[in-house]
Amino acid sequence: MKRVSMLLLLPFVLAFSSGQSREAIKAEHAKQYSDYHTGVDIGRETRAGNDVVRSMEIAPPLYAFDPSENLPKYPDPGIRSIVCDADAIILGLPISAETGVTEAGDFLFTDYVVSVKSIVKARPPEPLMAGSRIVITRPGGETKLNGHEVRMTVANFPLLEANQQYLLFLRYLPETNTYRAFRSGTFILTSKGGVAPIDNSAQKLGAKSSQRQDAFLTEVRAAVSAPCSGVTPTLN
Secondary structure, three states, X not given: XXXXXXXOOHHHHHHHHHOOOHHHHHHHHHXXXXXXXXOOOXXXXXXXXXXXXXXXXXXXXXXXXOHHHOOXXXXXXXXXXXXHHOOEEEEEEEEEEEEEEOOOOOOEEEEEEEEEEEEEEEOOOOOOOOOOEEEEEEEOEXXXXXXXXXXXXXXXXXXXXXXXXXXXXXXXXXXXXXXXXXXXXXXXXXXXXXXXXXXXXXXXXXXXXXXXXXXXXXXXXXXXXXXXXXXXXXXX
């Protein structure tokens, strides 16, 4: 599958979908990644004639449960945890992307325009509608600066691929009317009806339905309807 590519159409889409300029959105998104650092000044390195390729790891999410709640096994408490922490959950396809440099200047982030196929969860006042396009930001990316390659990756969080359907757990960013994706809440929906979490730590979820797309989506929807008491939500 081909990795999502940068399109000249994206600046227009970004401004149209959020009501803000592309530059304003990117400036706000650059502030989202204060905990992502490589210690490498990307601008200085590329101006000096160097490519910059770095990878970093972040700790896997921890799911904590209150044993006094006597939580049912279905829906899976781990799924309930990430469901409770998400402001929105959608099925969507990335259609274009643009990469920027974080505010500290030593890491990258990528903004994706995603076509919303269906909505599993949404909290007001999020303007989510099936068939709409939204902007989703996430850490890491690939770009060229000063004529040199820059690639920043996060372990167990590969770049999203164009026209690949995903189940995405998202956090709403009211400043830009956009969303942020999370490693522990990103699942590939395969063409053969399967589910593949892109984060290896998500394999530890106890959901028996996770091998079948229809059963997994049914369990996620059941978790949306279940109370959040007894679980400590954590996404990263």
